[in-house]
Amino acid sequence: MNFLRSPRVWLWIAAAIVVVNGFFPAVWILFTSLKSEGELTRLPITYWPAQATLQNYLQAFHEQPLARYFFNSVVVGVFSTLLCVGVASLAAYALARLHLPQRGLILSVLVGVSMFPVASLMVPLYQTFNELGLRNNYLALILPYSALSLPVATLTLVSFFSGIPRDLESAAMIDGSTRIGALWRVVMPLAAPGVFTAAILAFVNSWDEFLLASTLLPAKVMRTLPVGIQLYQGEYSFPWPLISAALVVALVPVALIIALFQERVVGGLTQGGVKG
Amino acid sequence: MNKPAPKYRRSFGDLSERALGFWLLLPAALLLGLIALYPVLRLVYTSFFHLRLSEGPQATFVGFANYVQVFADERFWGAFWNTVKIVVITVPGALVVGLLLALVANLPFRIKWPVRLGLLLPWALPLIFVGLIFQWFFDSQYGIVNDLLMRLGLPREYWLIQPTLAFWAICLTLIWKTSSFVALILLAGLQVIPTELYEAAEVDGASRWQGFWRVTLPLLTPAILVALIFRTITAFQTFDIPYAMTRGGPGNSTETLAMYIRTESIDNLDVGYGSALAVVLFVVSLVITIIYLHYVRGGDE
Amino acid sequence: MKKLVWLMAGVLAASLGMAQQTKLRVFVGGQQRPDVLRKILDIYEKRNPGVKVDIEVGGATSDQQQQYLTTVLASRDPSIDVILIDVIRPAQYAAAKWADTLDKYLPGISKVALLKQYLPAYAEADQIGGQLWALPSFADAQFLYYRKDLLEKYGLKPPKTWDELVKETQTILAGEKNPNLNGLGYIGAKAEGTVCTFLLPVWAAGGDVADTNGKLTLTEAQAQNALQFWLDTMDKYKISPPNMAEKAQDVVRQEMQQGRWVFGTLFGYAWARFQNDADSQVKGKIGVVPLPEFAGGRSATCLGGWQWTISNFSRDKAQAYKLVRFLSSAEVSKILAIDASNLPVLPSVYKDPDVLKANPWFADALPVVLTARARPVSARYPEISDAIVSNTNAVLARTKTPEQAAKDILAKLQQIYAGK
Numbered sequence: 001m002n003f004l005r006s007p008r009v010w011l012w013i014a015a016a017i018v019v020v021n022g023f024f025p026a027v028w029i030l031f032t033s034l035k036s037e038g039e040l041t042r043l044p045i046t047y048w049p050a051q052a053t054l055q056n057y058l059q060a061f062h063e064q065p066l067a068r069y070f071f072n073s074v075v076v077g078v079f080s081t082l083l084c085v086g087v088a089s090l091a092a093y094a095l096a097r098l099h100l101p102q103r104g105l106i107l108s109v110l111v112g113v114s115m116f117p118v119a120s121l122m123v124p125l126y127q128t129f130n131e132l133g134l135r136n137n138y139l140a141l142i143l144p145y146s147a148l149s150l151p152v153a154t155l156t157l158v159s160f161f162s163g164i165p166r167d168l169e170s171a172a173m174i175d176g177s178t179r180i181g182a183l184w185r186v187v188m189p190l191a192a193p194g195v196f197t198a199a200i201l202a203f204v205n206s207w208d209e210f211l212l213a214s215t216l217l218p219a220k221v222m223r224t225l226p227v228g229i230q231l232y233q234g235e236y237s238f239p240w241p242l243i244s245a246a247l248v249v250a251l252v253p254v255a256l257i258i259a260l261f262q263e264r265v266v267g268g269l270t271q272g273g274v275k276g
Numbered sequence: 277m278n279k280p281a282p283k284y285r286r287s288f289g290d291l292s293e294r295a296l297g298f299w300l301l302l303p304a305a306l307l308l309g310l311i312a313l314y315p316v317l318r319l320v321y322t323s324f325f326h327l328r329l330s331e332g333p334q335a336t337f338v339g340f341a342n343y344v345q346v347f348a349d350e351r352f353w354g355a356f357w358n359t360v361k362i363v364v365i366t367v368p369g370a371l372v373v374g375l376l377l378a379l380v381a382n383l384p385f386r387i388k389w390p391v392r393l394g395l396l397l398p399w400a401l402p403l404i405f406v407g408l409i410f411q412w413f414f415d416s417q418y419g420i421v422n423d424l425l426m427r428l429g430l431p432r433e434y435w436l437i438q439p440t441l442a443f444w445a446i447c448l449t450l451i452w453k454t455s456s457f458v459a460l461i462l463l464a465g466l467q468v469i470p471t472e473l474y475e476a477a478e479v480d481g482a483s484r485w486q487g488f489w490r491v492t493l494p495l496l497t498p499a500i501l502v503a504l505i506f507r508t509i510t511a512f513q514t515f516d517i518p519y520a521m522t523r524g525g526p527g528n529s530t531e532t533l534a535m536y537i538r539t540e541s542i543d544n545l546d547v548g549y550g551s552a553l554a555v556v557l558f559v560v561s562l563v564i565t566i567i568y569l570h571y572v573r574g575g576d577e
Numbered sequence: 578m579k580k581l582v583w584l585m586a587g588v589l590a591a592s593l594g595m596a597q598q599t600k601l602r603v604f605v606g607g608q609q610r611p612d613v614l615r616k617i618l619d620i621y622e623k624r625n626p627g628v629k630v631d632i633e634v635g636g637a638t639s640d641q642q643q644q645y646l647t648t649v650l651a652s653r654d655p656s657i658d659v660i661l662i663d664v665i666r667p668a669q670y671a672a673a674k675w676a677d678t679l680d681k682y683l684p685g686i687s688k689v690a691l692l693k694q695y696l697p698a699y700a701e702a703d704q705i706g707g708q709l710w711a712l713p714s715f716a717d718a719q720f721l722y723y724r725k726d727l728l729e730k731y732g733l734k735p736p737k738t739w740d741e742l743v744k745e746t747q748t749i750l751a752g753e754k755n756p757n758l759n760g761l762g763y764i765g766a767k768a769e770g771t772v773c774t775f776l777l778p779v780w781a782a783g784g785d786v787a788d789t790n791g792k793l794t795l796t797e798a799q800a801q802n803a804l805q806f807w808l809d810t811m812d813k814y815k816i817s818p819p820n821m822a823e824k825a826q827d828v829v830r831q832e833m834q835q836g837r838w839v840f841g842t843l844f845g846y847a848w849a850r851f852q853n854d855a856d857s858q859v860k861g862k863i864g865v866v867p868l869p870e871f872a873g874g875r876s877a878t879c880l881g882g883w884q885w886t887i888s889n890f891s892r893d894k895a896q897a898y899k900l901v902r903f904l905s906s907a908e909v910s911k912i913l914a915i916d917a918s919n920l921p922v923l924p925s926v927y928k929d930p931d932v933l934k935a936n937p938w939f940a941d942a943l944p945v946v947l948t949a950r951a952r953p954v955s956a957r958y959p960e961i962s963d964a965i966v967s968n969t970n971a972v973l974a975r976t977k978t979p980e981q982a983a984k985d986i987l988a989k990l991q992q993i994y995a996g997k
Binding site for chain 2 (some may be wrong): 090116128150152
């Protein structure tokens with residue numbers, strides 16, 4: 001077990017494995033986006049593009065209003081995440097802190113609703129939003145997305161809120177804070193990694209969802225990225241280089257922002273919270 | 277953690293604990309009610325009708341006939357066992373891999389973002405595209421898996437057209453994709469474990485390994501349970517990845533329950549039977565989750 | 578009292594409707610060139626003052642559109658008036674009462690006269706129980722694409738029978754000695770196109786799934802022979818690589834474009850890619866001929882294409898009908914042929930000089946599309962397709978013998994055709 005004594009080396013190896021494991025399909029997509037379609041069926045297969053081209057990116061923006069799709073996805077993603085995490089925090093606080101007699105039942109119902117395959121619920125969902133006149137309205141996705149991520153967000157937060165010592169909260173309340181004030185000022189910052197994880201889960205769920213988006217927001221100006229990206233297909237053809245270019249556009253900014261945000265903001269909050 | 281009811285209960289105006297609970301839970305109830313209540317009720321209702329649009333739009337009440345048909349349906353059982361196998365393999369698989377990923381990501385690197393991004397990327401890639409990318413990876417001619425194996429002198433394998441290999445290819449892909457989800461939740465759990473606890477353990481002379489078992493794992497249990505519950509539920513609903521990779525082939529050998537439900541309700545327009553299948557899927561995942569929740573509540577007390 | 582209010586509201590709405598515009602919405606897939614359709618609708622709007630038509634663009638594949646339309650139509654949503662559907666779907670739309678029959682607007686004699694103008698297979702595909710449910714927009718079919726240069730090099734003529742095809746391919750492969758050159762490419766993946774793969778040898782031997790009365794005629798022997806033929810291409814004749822169960826249509830197309838197949842059974846879209854793609858290695862080297870037959874059989878190919886149908890939930894079906902007639906006219910077929918390179922649905926348009934100038938290969942395409950046959954016309958077609966596809970794919974993957982797969986296909990088809 002002597003090798004464990006030189007942790008630096010192992011640290012780097014472990015880090016490298018995580019990075020390679022996470023990055024390789026994304027890097028593959030990046031390389032593919034620089035290839036021409038003919039290169040994909042060449043044998044032996046190529047990794048690095050034989051003749052790198054940015055043509056696919058130009059074409060991706062030319063064929064579809066990719067920027068508009070991006071904007072739609074951001075609007076839906078941000079608002080559904082805020083709504084979801086907001087509602088989930090309140091519910092999670094009640095479930096973690098209050099002595100509710102039907103706590104088990106509430107948890108079961110909460111988790112239970114996520115057990116129906118969304119595809120089986122499409123017709124009534126469509127009818128509901130049609131009746132409400134919300135088709136092709138951002139709300140038609142913001143509401144279901146926040147609802148769909150609500151169970152996982154709530155349970156994640158419950159597990160974090162339960163871990164925070166009650167004393168800190170009582171201290172704040174003795175200082176004259178209300179319960180909601182204490183939730184906002186004491187519990188949320190302390191549970192920042194949990195809150196942030198719930199937010200990532202909700203945001204990514206929304207960012208990737210296809211079925212609801214294609215059904216409830218079908219108009220061209222309302223399409224989200226997953227719906228728009230599928231439109232690069234033909235009936236028979238799946239132009240990987242073009243679709244890869246669109247995927248890179250969809251993925252890179254989001255991944256970078258989340259990673260940086262996690263490092264700067266959440267890191268800061270946790271440390272501040274623990275010290276305070 | 278079993279404390280007497282806190283003294284500050286009365287400090288929130290006149291609200292009793294239950295009334296406060298009501299108001300805090302109300303938004304969640306409204307949101308879920310709007311989205312899920314009518315669709316779920318309607319799904320259950322439809323499952324008691326013979327409604328095959330290929331025979332016309334009229335529905336006939338048939339009681340439990342659809343459910344009886346489910347249990348006599350060979351293809352249902354094929355899809356059911358495939359789904360169960362996927363749950364049994366990929367849920368623990370994703371948990372172990374996800375835990376390892378989270379532990380690594382929680383190590384004190386000076387620059388954290390490459391590792392964090394590596395953790396996040398599999399989750400951020402849309403499911404359907406993950407399926408298509410891995411279909412390509414496992415392609416017998418153009419896939420990198422065979423390319424790498426053959427560079428090592430191993431023979432070409434036909435991953436996606438041999439039932440056993442196809443099944444494992446799907447499981448590997450699922451584990452790759454979903455370990456990221458698990459790792460995200462567990463990493464957050466690790467971040468709130470105060471470092472002092474480790475220091476205390478080390479002062480006690482505990483090895484790292486013991487520290488992991490004595491400190492990390494117990495404190496991580498709530499997060500693990502959350503990850504486990506949702507990973508299990510989504511594993512029961514596995515659709516996109518096998519759909520993209522094999523469409524359930526060769527034959528129907530890698531078909532999952534969610535794929536079969538789609539075939540019946542969307543392709544064949546057998547709405548009544550498709551609804552019954554969806555309800556069965558719900559009941560199966562419910563039973564499993566109740567068992568988990570039992571532990572969540574147990575762990576609490 | 579309530580009734581009276583409704584009546585008054587109705588009268589008011591009707592009188593307003595007179596003065597107001599008729600608004601129609603057509604649904605097409607993302608792959609159907611909405612830009613060209615817009616141009617066509619502009620012509621229609623100009624000729625019919627007071628009618629405005631807008632386009633809703635759905636997903637880019639038949640599957641995705643089906644998913645969406647199932648939801649919209651099962652919700653009885655009136656927002657779409659005219660729908661462009663895959664040739665395999667009219668029977669389903671008719672049975673589910675999602676479409677309205679065109680017979681209401683089209684007296685019997687003129688219907689017969691109208692259908693005579695189209696490619697013969699569409700009369701079969703669009704009529705269910707003697708009623709017309711859709712009219713074709715543009716055609717498609719599988720062609721036998723072949724390498725003119727290679728056949729010439731070995732002094733061979735395009736094959737008329739499958740046996741000739743096998744021999745010619747073996748000759749060329751033996752002569753070329755190129756490990757990257759394959760013989761016969763076809764669709765084998767678990768996808769809709771594999772139905773056509775199964776049907777080609779069945780038809781070529783003179784069989785079919787059902788007769789014109791909708792009675793099942795396929796025999797186990799016919800099914801088994803067809804499956805055995807495809808298995809033999811890999812294992813016995815060695816003219817196809819062993820992984821055909823993996824091959825989606827577009828992979829074969831891309832490989833053929835790289836010069837790696839001698840023959841390929843692909844739909845019409847491949848032609849334009851072979852000729853026009855910048856990276857095509859086979860420009861000017863590809864020819865098309867009708868599909869081969871077996872001795873004593875017939876040459877037949879698989880019909881594709883897209884059909885216009887009227888939504889049963891449309892609020893203005895008479896106007897929708899008028900629009901459908903325009904969209905399925907020779908005039909529009911010509912525009913689609915020139916601007917979108919879509920195969921025309923009327924034989925007359927194939928001979929139009931402007932069309933031939935834009936697409937010279939349509940001259941060769943016409944004899945092929947004339948042999949096109951429809952896949953089984955049934956409200957339960959998706960189940961038929963599923964049975965055929967999964968069993969054919971299983972044979973190609975060698976997880977089932979042709980004998981067993983033929984039994985399983987027949988068992989399922991008998992159940993479907995017996996209405997169980």
